Amino acid sequence: MTINLVVRPFEERDYAAIAEVFNAAWPDQAHTETALREDDDHAPQIKWGRFVAEIDHRIVGVGEYTQFEGMYHPQRFAAWVTVRPEFRSQGIGKALYRQVVAALEPHDPISILSSTREDQTAAIAWLHKLGYLEKMKYWESRLDVQAFDFAPYAGKIEAAEAAGFELKCLKELESDPEYQQKSYDLWLEARLDVPRPDAISEVGFEDYCKWVFGSSYYLPEAYFVAVDTKTGQYVAMSTLWKSDGDYLGTGLTGTRRAYRRLGLALALKLKGIRFARERGVKEIRTGNESNNRAMLSINEAMGFVKQPIWADYVLTIKEEAAMPAATLATAREES
Numbered sequence: 001m002t003i004n005l006v007v008r009p010f011e012e013r014d015y016a017a018i019a020e021v022f023n024a025a026w027p028d029q030a031h032t033e034t035a036l037r038e039d040d041d042h043a044p045q046i047k048w049g050r051f052v053a054e055i056d057h058r059i060v061g062v063g064e065y066t067q068f069e070g071m072y073h074p075q076r077f078a079a080w081v082t083v084r085p086e087f088r089s090q091g092i093g094k095a096l097y098r099q100v101v102a103a104l105e106p107h108d109p110i111s112i113l114s115s116t117r118e119d120q121t122a123a124i125a126w127l128h129k130l131g132y133l134e135k136m137k138y139w140e141s142r143l144d145v146q147a148f149d150f151a152p153y154a155g156k157i158e159a160a161e162a163a164g165f166e167l168k169c170l171k172e173l174e175s176d177p178e179y180q181q182k183s184y185d186l187w188l189e190a191r192l193d194v195p196r197p198d199a200i201s202e203v204g205f206e207d208y209c210k211w212v213f214g215s216s217y218y219l220p221e222a223y224f225v226a227v228d229t230k231t232g233q234y235v236a237m238s239t240l241w242k243s244d245g246d247y248l249g250t251g252l253t254g255t256r257r258a259y260r261r262l263g264l265a266l267a268l269k270l271k272g273i274r275f276a277r278e279r280g281v282k283e284i285r286t287g288n289e290s291n292n293r294a295m296l297s298i299n300e301a302m303g304f305v306k307q308p309i310w311a312d313y314v315l316t317i318k319e320e321a322a323m324p325a326a327t328l329a330t331a332r333e334e335s
């Protein structure tokens with residue numbers, strides 16, 4: 001049976017329809033127009049684009065490419081193709097991928113990163129066929145907030161405070177004119193040791209402020225930091241973010257190198273769980289790289305339950321020194 005497929009560039013009016021595609025493909029995550037619009041508000045250096053697949057004027061698939069602000073390289077890209085489950089195995093994904101690859105060609109990409117989850121076996125097989133190799137894995141883990149047992153952690157928050165730290169949320173620190181700068185300075189160090197598939201890149205204070213304080217998902221009451229009372233420096237952080245579902249998302253948990261193993265990350269996470277419990281929140285979700293023992297051990301002990309693992313896959317088109325590995329043309333033929 002031939003299908004009446006049209007692949008065309010994404011337009012402003014398509015946001016609600018593409019949110020529906022993502023919700024159909026990933027029903028346990030909340031995708032909304034608001035979140036997609038916020039994600040699309042990229043820094044000026046970021047090259048990105050999106051295509052939609054329509055059948056009889058209904059959007060059934062999305063193909064997109066972008067770059068990561070915190071891992072920026074002018075020739076490294078990320079790309080994803082998402083097709084509604086009931087429209088798969090009809091060549092729609094291939095048609096979208098072809099458009100994405102063609103749109104990337106003028107940017108002379110050296111690599112494309114994509115990702116999927118272990119239960120998406122068809123997607124994994126497809127990525128392998130295209131020449132993508134697995135790079136890094138991440139568990140999403142979920143905590144049942146209302147069932148959390150605080151008893152084993154009795155005294156942990158007080159112990160951190162007694163050791164000379166104030167554990168505060170940013171809402172409580174807003175009266176300090178420097179609180180945004182101090183939280184940025186902490187974030188700059190906390191992000192250094194977070195495992196990532198490509199090299200870290202600089203993010204300026206203004207971009208940080210836009211991502212955090214300008215986000216409609218920012219929760220100042222749940223953006224916790226530990227303040228060293230001797231110096232006033234912010235030395236550890238753990239943050240929760242609003243979501244469009246019935247859960248809060250965990251942002252970065254990180255401790256300055258000189259302050260590790262003092263129980264600060266654990267104490268801040270406990271503050272977050274207590275906040276969520278008091279607000280009647282059902283669940284907290286987090287994501288951790290599969291070898292990040294330090295973070296995983298805290299979350300495992302707290303009772304976060306691992307979900308099917310995600311993996312990043314990378315297609316190397318040429319090495320940085322311009323040694324050709326695979327060409328885009330090859331990638332396209334193989335699709």
Ligand SMILES: CC(C)(COP(=O)(O)OP(=O)(O)OC[C@H]1O[C@@H](n2cnc3c(N)ncnc32)[C@H](O)[C@@H]1OP(=O)(O)O)[C@@H](O)C(=O)NCCC(=O)NCCS
Nearest residue numbers: 193194253254255260261262263264265266294295297298
């Ligand atoms: C993960 C991280 C935030 C932990 O911060 P921390 O303040 O040192 O953690 P805590 O002192 O609260 O540790 C509490 C418990 O977690 C476990 N833990 C912490 N670090 C550990 C490590 N490197 N290896 C194994 N277990 C560890 C221990 O059980 C520890 O208790 P103990 O010191 O009494 O044995 C810190 O290592 C870090 O900043 N890493 C880089 C940022 C990062 O990767 N964040 C996570 C991104 S998803």
